[in-house]
Every structure is written in C-alpha cells, then in structure tokens.
Amino acid sequence: MTTEAAYPGDDPHRLLSDTRELAQRVRKAQRATWFPLLVFAAVTFASIPVYRYGGIYHFGTCVVTGPGLRACTIYPSGAFVYWPVALVLAYAVIAAFYIRRSRARGIETRVRPYAIAGIVIAVALTGAALWELYNSSPSGPVGLHGLGWRLATPTCAIGLALLVLARAERNRALLLLTIAYLAAVLVPVNFGWVMDPLSRWYVVPRLVIDGSVLLLGGIGFALAQRPLRSPAP
Amino acid sequence: MTGPAAPDSTGHPANGLDDIVHQRVRLGILTIAREARRVEFSYLRTNLELSPGNLSQHLGVLETAGLISIEKGYAGKRARTWITLTDAGSAALAEEITQLKLLISRIDRADTPPD
Numbered sequence: 001m002t003t004e005a006a007y008p009g010d011d012p013h014r015l016l017s018d019t020r021e022l023a024q025r026v027r028k029a030q031r032a033t034w035f036p037l038l039v040f041a042a043v044t045f046a047s048i049p050v051y052r053y054g055g056i057y058h059f060g061t062c063v064v065t066g067p068g069l070r071a072c073t074i075y076p077s078g079a080f081v082y083w084p085v086a087l088v089l090a091y092a093v094i095a096a097f098y099i100r101r102s103r104a105r106g107i108e109t110r111v112r113p114y115a116i117a118g119i120v121i122a123v124a125l126t127g128a129a130l131w132e133l134y135n136s137s138p139s140g141p142v143g144l145h146g147l148g149w150r151l152a153t154p155t156c157a158i159g160l161a162l163l164v165l166a167r168a169e170r171n172r173a174l175l176l177l178t179i180a181y182l183a184a185v186l187v188p189v190n191f192g193w194v195m196d197p198l199s200r201w202y203v204v205p206r207l208v209i210d211g212s213v214l215l216l217g218g219i220g221f222a223l224a225q226r227p228l229r230s231p232a233p
Numbered sequence: 234m235t236g237p238a239a240p241d242s243t244g245h246p247a248n249g250l251d252d253i254v255h256q257r258v259r260l261g262i263l264t265i266a267r268e269a270r271r272v273e274f275s276y277l278r279t280n281l282e283l284s285p286g287n288l289s290q291h292l293g294v295l296e297t298a299g300l301i302s303i304e305k306g307y308a309g310k311r312a313r314t315w316i317t318l319t320d321a322g323s324a325a326l327a328e329e330i331t332q333l334k335l336l337i338s339r340i341d342r343a344d345t346p347p348d
Contacts, residue, residue, distance in 0.1 A: 016330070019261070
C-alpha cells in the first residue's frame with residue numbers, strides 16, 4: 001500500500017471532503033449510543049419497585065387548606081436514595097464500557113465530560129428536588145404535575161445528560177431522540193387515566209412511558225449501529 | 234517546529250498552508266487524532282491504508298514538529314503505540330482547514346464566469 005491509497009489527489013476540494021469523511025467515519029466508529037440508552041431504560045424500569053414498595057412518603061411543606069385538612073408536598077423517601085446512587089453507578093458503568101470498547105478498537109473516546117456532566121446534573125437536580133419539596137407551594141399542582149417538579153426529576157436529569165452525549169458524539173439522531181424524550185418527560189402526557197396522587201402507583205405510568213422511549217431508542221440505535229459493533233474478521 | 238507561512242491578509246491562501254500539515258496522510262493522521270482522546274498506531278495504519286514503515290515516517294515528522302505526542306506501552310502482553318494530538322497540532326489542523334476553505338472559495342470565485 002502507498003499513501004496514495006488514503007487520499008488520492010491534491011485538489012483542495014478533495015482534501016477537505018476526505019478530511020470530513022474521515023472525521024465522520026471516526027465518529028461513527030466511536031459511537032455506542034445504544035448502551036447508555038439501554039442502561040437508563042433499565043435504571044428507569046428498576047425504579048418502579050422503589051416507588052411502589054420502597055419506603056414511606058416524605059412530607060415536605062404542609063399548609064392548612066380547611067378545617068382538619070392540610071396539603072403537603074410529598075416524595076417517596078426511597079427514591080431520594082435510589083436515584084442518585086443508580087445514576088452515579090450508571091455513569092460509572094457507561095464510562096467503563098466506552099473506555100474498554102474504544103481501547104479494544106484502538107481509538108479512545110472522550111467519555112469523561114459526559115460522565116462528569118451526568119453525575120453533576122443528577123446531583124444538582126436531586127438538590128433541586130429537595131429544595132422544591134420544602135419550598136414549593138403545596139396548594140399548587142400536587143406531586144409531579146408541576147413543571148418545577150418535572151425539571152427536577154431524575155428522568156429529566158437523564159435527558160439533560162443525553163444532550164451532552166449527543167454533543168460529545170456529534171450525533172444528530174441522538175439529539176432528536178433526546179428532544180422527544182425530554183418532551184415526554186416535561187409535557188404531562190395523559191391518556192385519560194385518573195390516579196390518586198397519594199397512590200403508590202401514581203408515578204408508574206410516567207416511568208413506563210419514559211423508560212419505553214429510552215428502551216425503544218436503545219434498540220433502534222443498537223440495530224442501526226450493529227454493523228459497526230461487529231467488525232468484519 | 235515549523236509553522237505555516239506568514240499569514241498575509243492580501244496574499245494567496247496557499248501561502249498560509251503549512252507544508253508539514255498540508256500532506257494527505259499527515260492531514261489524515263491529525264484529523265483522526267482530533268476526533269479521539271488517543272488513537273492507536275494500528276487504527277491509523279488500517280484506516281489510512283499505510284504500511285507500518287510509511288506511517289512511522291509520517292508520525293516522526295509530526296512528532297518532531299510538536300503536533301502529536303507518541304506514547305508507547307503495553308495492553309496485557311501486547312505492545313501498543315498511542316498517538317495524541319497536541320494543542321499545537323489542534324491549532325495547526327484548524328489553520329489548515331481554514332486555509333483550504335479560503336483556497337476553495339478563491340478557486341470557486343475564479344471559476345465563476347463574469348456576468
């Protein structure tokens with residue numbers, strides 16, 4: 001082989017287009033978008049038993065709304081432990097996977113900014129959720145209906161970190177999926193069901209929707225990136 | 234290290250091209266290295282379709298110019314050579330791309346027939 005095989009021609013158009021093509025090829029080889037999506041789908045689905053069975057509901061701010069009646073902001077205490085731990089572990093697993101995979105391929109990925117951003121966002125939004133719990137008005141929208149609450153949810157933290165990954169991977173398809181996911185997280189989707197906010201099943205439909213978007217996205221990316229994941233012998 | 238020819242706002246963009254970077258293979262090495270934290274010798278060899286000797290020669294030129302750093306180590310029992318783009322390499326690559334774009338726009342303007 002000679003050097004001519006890589007870049008035939010000295011034409012500046014050709015040099016520039018070959019450079020772009022080479023950069024795109026490297027980016028595609030580095031992508032493993034399916035993995036974080038499947039990990040976060042698993043983390044989301046695994047949180048359902050935590051909400052259903054994990055710990056008592058935590059009461060934040062309460063106000064008296066009538067004779068013998070009071071309204072309180074609530075949050076299941078198990079979730080406050082589950083999410084920060086699960087998200088930090090998820091980012092550690094994702095970072096380890098990316099590093100191992102990229103080393104095996106001979107091209108190391110810059111995964112650290114994504115993992116660090118994910119952990120920072122998760123911790124910050126957990127803090128924001130705690131702040132909301134003790135500072136938002138209980139006479140306003142109850143539970144997770146308010147936008148403030150939805151912004152401070154762990155599922156939103158996953159979405160914001162996915163934006164960082166889309167930027168790091170320069171992955172337009174992931175950006176579109178993340179926008180759709182954040183829309184599902186932030187817009188109160190309701191298929192007509194009515195649930196008691198005090199029910200332990202209250203957040204389950206939302207988690208199923210959010211987890212399903214991640215799962216389907218992960219499967220889609222796994223199928224799309226399959227040829228790249230299995231290099232020819 | 235050699236840099237690009239002194240940029241001259243009134244001169245031809247070709248004068249701004251760095252002879253070290255403005256070479257097909259070396260441009261390819263810098264482009265791949267920019268996309269990754271580190272890139273292994275074998276990855277470059279496969280993707281640029283070069284012989285080991287040829288690739289080593291180009292890497293030597295880039296290392297001498299301070300545009301890349303080369304790190305040798307082991308992964309298990311296997312010897313590995315990792316290449317990392319330096320800040321100077323990143324700047325030189327960005328400059329090369331800018332000059333290529335300028336050159337292309339100049340060629341395109343020259344090719345456009347007058348009204």
